[in-house]
Amino acid sequence: MEILSIVLMxxxxxxxxxxxxxxxxxxxxxxxxxxxxxxxxxxxxLILVGLAILNGWDLNTIKIIFVIIFVVIANPTATHAITRAxxxxxxxxxxxxxxxxxxx
Amino acid sequence: MSTFILGITIFLAVVTASCLYRVAVGKTVxxxxxxxxxxxxxxxxxxILIGFIFERVNMFIDIAIAYALLNFxxxxxxGRYFDRMxxxx
Numbered sequence: 001m002e003i004l005s006i007v008l009m010x011x012x013x014x015x016x017x018x019x020x021x022x023x024x025x026x027x028x029x030x031x032x033x034x035x036x037x038x039x040x041x042x043x044x045x046l047i048l049v050g051l052a053i054l055n056g057w058d059l060n061t062i063k064i065i066f067v068i069i070f071v072v073i074a075n076p077t078a079t080h081a082i083t084r085a086x087x088x089x090x091x092x093x094x095x096x097x098x099x100x101x102x103x104x
Numbered sequence: 105m106s107t108f109i110l111g112i113t114i115f116l117a118v119v120t121a122s123c124l125y126r127v128a129v130g131k132t133v134x135x136x137x138x139x140x141x142x143x144x145x146x147x148x149x150x151x152i153l154i155g156f157i158f159e160r161v162n163m164f165i166d167i168a169i170a171y172a173l174l175n176f177x178x179x180x181x182x183g184r185y186f187d188r189m190x191x192x193x
Contacts, residue, residue, distance in 0.1 A: 009112055010112075013116060016119055016146060020119045023138075024126060029131075029132055033134075044145055051153070060161045067152075070169075070173075078179040081183040081184070082134060082183040084187070085186050085187040091134065
């Protein structure tokens with residue numbers, strides 16, 4: 001049981017690191033948001049599932065499962081809301097012209 | 105097992121601290137909002153892991169639940185606010 005939770009937590013930490021790299025390296029707001037919105041949810045979910053398996057059956061496990069359900073519902077909702085706000089306030093997309101401009 | 109959880113916690117703390125660069129520098133205000141949301145999500149995961157290190161999960165999990173709720177509400181409210189700013193002008 002411990003080995004399963006260790007594997008899940010290592011994979012979850014890898015996905016959180018991927019989301020941080022995407023936040024730091026990608027060129028545009030929309031692509032950064034695309035990198036965060038999925039891998040952040042998946043990494044948080046995997047780490048919390050690993051902790052719930054490690055804890056065993058308890059009241060704390062039920063609370064951790066509640067946090068997992070809340071994260072799965074709330075994190076894509078927040079990403080969608082902030083992206084719609086950015087799109088409505090006319091934030092410009094990153095195009096190929098910007099890439100050529102930054103090369104020069 | 106406790107050493108492994110300590111290692112995961114230190115790794116996530118380094119990752120979260122590198123995300124603070126985007127909060128400080130980010131070109132638009134939406135970049136800052138999204139980056140602070142990511143810092144908040146990583147923060148409550150670190151909080152639950154700290155609870156496992158100290159073996160007092162029942163106290164830390166309640167703080168983590170409150171932190172997750174506040175993090176979600178902050179992102180939603182800031183998104184609505186900067187949405188309305190454009191409609192006024």
